[in-house]
Every structure is written in C-alpha cells, then in structure tokens.
Amino acid sequence: MKPDFLDMVPWYSGTSADLFKTAFDLMVSVTLFVGRFDMRMMQAAMKSTTDETRNDDVLYDYFNEREDLWFDFVADTGDGGNSSYTVARLLAQPSIQTVIGGSMHTLPRGNLLVIGGDLAYPNPSSFTYERRFFGPFEYAMQPPRWYKAEHIAVDKPEVPPGVSKMKKYDGPQCFIIPGNHDWFDGLHTFMRYICHKSWLGGWFLPQKKSYFALQLPKGWWIFGLDLALHGDIDVYQFKFFAELCRNKVHFSVPCLSFCFELDFSITSVSCFSTRSCLITSTM
Template sequence: MRMMQAAMSRAEDGKQHRDLLYDHFSEKDDFWFDFMADTGDGGNSSYAVARLLAKPSIRTLKDDAQVTLPRGDLLIIGGDLAYPNPSAFTYERRLFVPFEYALQPPPSYKAEQIAVNKPFGDQLRQYDGPQCFVIPGNHDWFDGLQTFMRYICHRSWLGGWLMPQKKSYFALQLPKRWWIFGLDLALHGDIDVYQFKFFTELIMEKVQENDSVIIITHEPNWLTDWYWSDVTGKNISHLICDYLKGRCKLRMAGDLHHYMRHSHVKSDGPVHVHHLLVNGCGGAFLHPTHVFSKFSKFDGVSYECKAAYPSFEDSSRIALGNILKFRKKNWQFDFIGGIIYFILVFSMFPQCELNHILQDDTFSSQLSSFLETSNDWSSSCLCSSCCCSDSYVTS
C-alpha cells in the first residue's frame, strides 16, 4: 500500500508531492494544534476526549493561575483508530460516531459518498474551521490499510473536523518556520524508502537551517527499544541524525496508553531530538509508566522525565492492585466462571460412568451420591497408590 501511494504521489499536472505537502497553515499569525492517539476503544472514554477537543476553549490551572486554551486549528491523531481490528463497524462505531456526537459535520456531508476532489491550497487557506490529519497505527494496518484509506483518505470529515489528507503520511508547514512530519511506520516500525526519499528531498529543498521540525510516529521506539533492548526505526534515525541535524525539536507518538514527556539533558554533544513525548490517552485502556522510570538515554543523548501520567508511584500501585484486588473488583468473574466449570464437569458424568447420580429424584440425593462417589474414588486412588508403593518396595 505504501508503494502504491508513492507511485501515485505525482499529480497529473506534474507537480510533485501535491498530495503529501500542505502549507496552508504557514501564513497564520496565531496557531494551535491538538494531538491525540489510540482512540480505538470507543464509547464514553473516546467521546469524553473528543468532546474536550471540540470545545471552543478549555480552562485549566497552571501554577495556581487559570489558563484558557483555545481549540486547535489542527488536530493530529497518532494512529490506532479502532480496536481490535480495522473494519467498517469498528471505524464507524468507535471513531466516527463519538466525534460526530462531539462536533457535528456540515449538513451537506454524506458519509456514503467518496471524496474525489479534496480541497487544497487556496481553498484550505480560506477555510477557518478545525482540520484533522491522521497517521495509521499498527492496528490500522491489520487489513493492509484498506479501511484507513477508505475512511480517512477517501472521506472529507471526521465529525466537524475537515480531513484534507489523501495519503497515510504527510508534511505540514506551520507558521514561524515550524514543520510537522507525519510518518507511516506500517507493521515494520520504520518508514520505507519512498517516505525516506520524500522527506529527505523536502528537507534539502524547503526546510531551512533555523527551522524546527516535529516528527510524529505511532510507536515511541525510544521507550520500546530501551525496554526490549532492541534497535528499530533505523531509517527514521538516519533521517533525524543525518538530515535534520538538530532541527528535530520534538518527537510525538502514541501506542502506549499513557502520557510521558522527556527533555534532553544539556551537554556538549550534539542533540538530535530535544524533547520526547508520548500521549496515548485518546480513550483506550491505561498502560503503566513505572516500567519506563529508568529510561534515560536515546541515540547517545541523555534525557530526564519531566512529566508522567499516571505518576510512577500511582502506576506501581495500580499494577499491584491488578493482582491483589482483581477478584474483589471482579467477583462476577468467579461466579460466572464457577457456573461454566460446573457445566463442563457435569457434562462429563456419562463418560465417567456416573449416570447413577443423575437417576436420583432430588437434588439433595444427587449431591449425596456425588459425594459418596467422590469418597469412593479417593479411597480407590489411595489404595492404588499403596499397592504401587508396595510393589515398588518388593521389587
């Protein structure tokens, strides 16, 4: 699929990268963008996040002072749009419905119609509403990206957010010489040669020496590589270290369903990436953070954790509660499991020559026969063990 996208990235009029590079935000004076990932569980949790994103503004506290944050001009979604697998049902019910409830699309929008000519260039500059760009995650690739292409690249609206993108990866030119590179890692944890070629050419032709770049991937390989003692994303590292050369100010990812932010520790050596951020709190279940508490180095650069949700202490306590409090919080599981186990055992009675138990008239007599049979089995097993022991001693 990525190869097919690369083959189609040259427009009919000969303008290369028309479907991959978007610069309509670059002339704005004031610009905000939101980022979320892993919204695929659907239901109340996904709607709660979508509702916050849809509000014209939200108020929060910072250093005991109230801060008002406006809705982003741009929403970036970092993959895993529906669990457990991509399908028309999961995308509709677990992604599009919560977002449409949070912010309605225009009346002219018809979900069954394919978007052939999406707005581009001046058309997007004249549009003042929120827009959305999406990269796929590993769950979105389980069907070869077919559902993602049909619902994201061939539709125009996610709720009230306009979706101009036509491919699974893209580059956005922002105001003040900032850029966003949205990468598609597929199921390999890395970009392919066609993406590498597009982004390297873009860097050499348009990204200037003092520009700043935000790279967004689905998987935070700086954490997963450290945890599994592995090395992945070699093409991404090559792109960042040898082409951007310190201009990558921030890497953002999802996949892990928590929030963690690391910043580099000042040193005399080169800094390839200044900040690392994971935000997989789009509505899916929670992942622990304490297992990454000792992470401190990536690509030869030292980092320190600036924020984590849940905190390392809370994460450890929640993980311990999964062991100690599971049966208390999920007593229904024991009850239902016990019934299923009893039915399975009961169904084996005829094969174990226990039909006489079922022939009794009342439940109490059946239970009494069952207990007597169990005692007989225990006695026979004990005798058999003794006989075997005597035979062993005699021999």
C-alpha cells in the same frame, strides 16, 4: 437520544471472538503484506508530481501564513465509546480552562487536530471505524448538514462551499497517521475512511495519503510518518522527507540523520531545536 456507544474491548477475556479475529488478521497481515505488498508504495506510485517539494498529496504548506496556530494531539482513540466521546467532546469545545502554574489559562480549540493512530480497536473494519471512531467524534462535533456519511471523496481536498482555497478555510482540520492496528487489514479501511472521506465529525479532513508534512507558522513543521508493521518508513517516504528537509526545512545534516534514526517504539511527539515536530505512531 442516548448514543449507542460500544463497550471497551475485553482485552483480558480469553473468549472474545474479536480478539481471536484480531490475532488471525495480524497473522495474515504479517504473512501476506510484510515484505510482499506495501500500501505506502502504492500511494507513492499514484502521486501527482515527481517534485517532492511541490507534492501537495503529502505536503500541506498553507498553515505557515497564519500569525499563530494551536494544535491538539490525541492517539489510541477507538476503544470504549464513552471514553472516546469524553476526549472528543473536550477537543470539540471552543475553549477549555485549565490551571497552569497556579493561574487559570484559557486554551482555544486547536486549528489543527493530529491523531496518532490505532483509530479503532481491536481490528480495522467499517464497523469498528464507524462505531468506535467516527461515531463518538460526530456526537462531539457534528459535520456540516450537507455532508453525506456515505460520500467517497475522490479529489481531495473537497473545500467547503464558499471557500476558494484551503488557506482561506478557518475551521478545525484533522490529520491522522495509522498505527499498527490500522495496518491489520493492509491499511484498506484507513485508506477508505481517512484518505477518501472529507469530515471526521466537525473536523475537515484534507489528507490524501497515510503520511504527511505540515508547514506551520514561524518555521515549525510536523512530520507524520507511517511506519506500517515494519517499525520503519519505506524508501519512498524517506525520499520525500529527505528531499523536503534538504530543500525547504533547512535542517542541519546531523539533525536530519537524527530525525530518521529515532527509536519509534512508542508514540512520541519530539520537538527539535530546528523547530520541527516529528510525530510517530505506537508499535
């Protein structure tokens, strides 16, 4: 049966009700949330430990025991269903072949999928997340048969049956940072669908918060930062990453300063000589 994908958002239409609603949501978000209520501070208040280096709500260190690791990166996913499905289908393939330097190479599917925000355009809601984001990914790679789409995960990670701990799970996993469009409702939809669901199609979602640190093999790290609508991280997020770098990542002081003074104006994947990868979101 042909999927009932949504068309692309009519960005250049002056009569689109969705775009008028997006403008209204943005105005409300800036007026009510910026400087008044910050979901990131609420997340920090609900953390399970005061020791930032052992905070498994945002620190995922079980990847570092692998011999090697492949990861895929994609962003700005939730526009037209056909285009989103095309990319998701490529990500779902066990491997793809491509020509690099004149020779054919086989690239395996990433053990890890990192998504860089703006999950569903033009504004976040249950409808746009389900139809523009989850739908195409579920058609690309289906979740387990026993998984119920309406299930709300209250104690993540909900490891699949037969798996005793996360480092034993060998299937593809996904981590996501919110973009500015995901913040138009104060991050409510993102928290419900990303932080309280366990599967994006066939990708397992262990993520509990809107930002995270992933410890990869051979000294590599990925930092996923949540910049909200401010274009900056909040003080609690800064404290977590600063203490993590000081105690576990072993940055030099100049590199730590550079890490938090990057220009966050574009989606970027920045690899430093200290073998850390910083992923930020579109503003």
